[in-house]
Amino acid sequence: MLNEHDPFNAYKQTTLNARAAAATPHEMVRMLLDGLLEEIERTSGFMxxxxxxxxxxxxxxxxxxxxxxxxxxxxxxxxxVATSLNRLYDYCSRQLVTASVENDPEALVPIIKVINDVREGWTNLS
Incomplete structure (x- = not known):
């Protein structure tokens, strides 16, 4: 298992930091959405x-x-658009808490759908 002092993890973090520093606001949003989807998958596995x-x-x-x-x-x-995204993000937050309390990976599925739809919209802006 990799630990926090692993050179590969340090490289990944440095690369991510460099990408974030050079990112446009639209690229930053896409990076956050991608990171969220990856973390939701990890959450499901932990559940x-x-x-x-x-x-x-x-x-x-x-x-x-x-x-x-x-x-x-x-x-x-x-x-x-901003108002709708605000509502979607609020829904995702509440659904994440519900999924966690119930330890229900299936409760993460609607969040994944919403975030994928939002990400698709951001991708189409470029």
Missing amino acids: QRRSFEDKGRSVNKCLNIVHGLDSMLDLENGGE
């Missing part, structure tokens, strides 16, 4: 293995990403 401590950390990462995405919205100037 299935009943690894509650890891699940808790993973759900927290997911919530932080969703809140980060939400905080990037311009609700004053973004019109209906």
Whole structure:
């Protein structure tokens, strides 16, 4: 198992940091959406293995990403798109908490659908 001092993990983190530093706002959103989808998959695995401590950390990462995405919205100037995304992110946050409390990986499926749809919309903007 890889630990936090693993050179490969350090390389991955450095590469991610470099990508984030050079990213446009649209690229940053896509990176966050991709990261969220990856973390949801990890959360599901932790739920299935009943690894509650890891699940808790993973759900927290997911919530932080969703809140980060939400905080990037311009609700004053973004019109209906920003308002709709705000509602979707709120739904995802609530659904993540419900899935965690119930330790139900199936409850993550609607979140994955929503985030994939949002990601597709962002991809079509480029």
